[in-house]
Amino acid sequence: MSPIFKPFRLALIQLGSITANKTDNIKHAREMVLRAAADAKKPDLIVLPECFNSPYGHVHFPVYAEKIGFTGTTYNVAETQSESVKMLSEVAKETKTWLIGGTIPERDVDDKVYNTCTVYNPDGQLVAIHRKVHLFDIDIPGKIKFKESETLTGGSATNFFDTEFARIGLGICYDVRFPELAMIAARQGAQVLVYPGAFNTTTGPLHWELLQRSRAVDNQVFMAMCSPARDMTAGYHAWGHSMVVDPMAKVLVEAGEGEDIIFADVDPEVMYSARAGIPVTEQRRFDVYPDVSQSRV
Numbered sequence: 001m002s003p004i005f006k007p008f009r010l011a012l013i014q015l016g017s018i019t020a021n022k023t024d025n026i027k028h029a030r031e032m033v034l035r036a037a038a039d040a041k042k043p044d045l046i047v048l049p050e051c052f053n054s055p056y057g058h059v060h061f062p063v064y065a066e067k068i069g070f071t072g073t074t075y076n077v078a079e080t081q082s083e084s085v086k087m088l089s090e091v092a093k094e095t096k097t098w099l100i101g102g103t104i105p106e107r108d109v110d111d112k113v114y115n116t117c118t119v120y121n122p123d124g125q126l127v128a129i130h131r132k133v134h135l136f137d138i139d140i141p142g143k144i145k146f147k148e149s150e151t152l153t154g155g156s157a158t159n160f161f162d163t164e165f166a167r168i169g170l171g172i173c174y175d176v177r178f179p180e181l182a183m184i185a186a187r188q189g190a191q192v193l194v195y196p197g198a199f200n201t202t203t204g205p206l207h208w209e210l211l212q213r214s215r216a217v218d219n220q221v222f223m224a225m226c227s228p229a230r231d232m233t234a235g236y237h238a239w240g241h242s243m244v245v246d247p248m249a250k251v252l253v254e255a256g257e258g259e260d261i262i263f264a265d266v267d268p269e270v271m272y273s274a275r276a277g278i279p280v281t282e283q284r285r286f287d288v289y290p291d292v293s294q295s296r297v
């Protein structure tokens with residue numbers, strides 16, 4: 001049976017004022033979630049950006065890392081030591097809204113550090129965790145060099161979660177460059193992909209929109225990426241331009257560079273008509289090439 005897909009409203013928080021003070025960052029993120037939830041057309045799902053509680057950079061991850069402290073697949077927020085997880089759980093409950101809590105640096109029980117996304121239901125329960133699978137290691141001479149693998153470990157699982165309105169596939173930023181991850185989630189029934197991300201001013205203008213529209217059109221799903229706002233005084237200049245794209249690759253809404261909250265109404269009919277009109281989902285030739293979604297970890 002196909003997963004449920006009903007109309008819903010999505011809010012992306014392009015968070016600004018991310019400073020060296022973690023407590024302030026968490027407080028500000030909470031205020032912005034409250035503001036998004038208080039919109040006249042209350043969203044069903046709110047999203048925060050990648051690395052919302054710390055400055056972005058591999059040197060910062062171990063310093064800001066929090067012990068979420070869960071193993072396996074059941075998560076009891078009452079047991080966590082993470083102040084970010086506590087806040088996210090509480091504000092999801094307070095607003096009675098689904099919340100994708102951007103990402104935070106996470107220190108695991110084995111002392112490895114991950115770039116981790118946590119998801120909460122409207123009761124404040126932590127229902128899903130995605131650790132960034134593909135680490136952002138690039139070197140474009142004269143432009144940008146970044147090596148997350150100096151301090152981070154890559155996650156080893158693909159992830160989605162179910163709500164009462166849709167199945168949502170998860171990824172984080174650089175993960176969007178690897179079509180297999182999106183393809184696997186889509187083939188597992190996700191109709192919407194949400195990736196907190198923080199592209200930069202070199203790759204952002206070239207690839208941020210292109211990659212989202214590509215993942216949307218090749219899987220005929222909705223795709224959303226939520227960035228921090230750009231801060232030219234920070235060590236890393238995020239691209240901003242948080243956006244939501246529909247299954248025909250149309251950009252439904254796009255933020256600028258500054259702090260903002262953008263909203264989109266996700267209409268399942270757009271996905272159904274895209275799939276009916278261009279039926280690639282039924283025309284695949286697994287007799288010619290393998291179905292990568294079957295090689296799931």
Ligand SMILES: O=C(O)CCC(=O)C(=O)O
Binds near residue numbers: 207
């Ligand atoms: O892929 C890119 O160009 C940017 C990726 C990135 O910023 C990240 O993974 O945090």
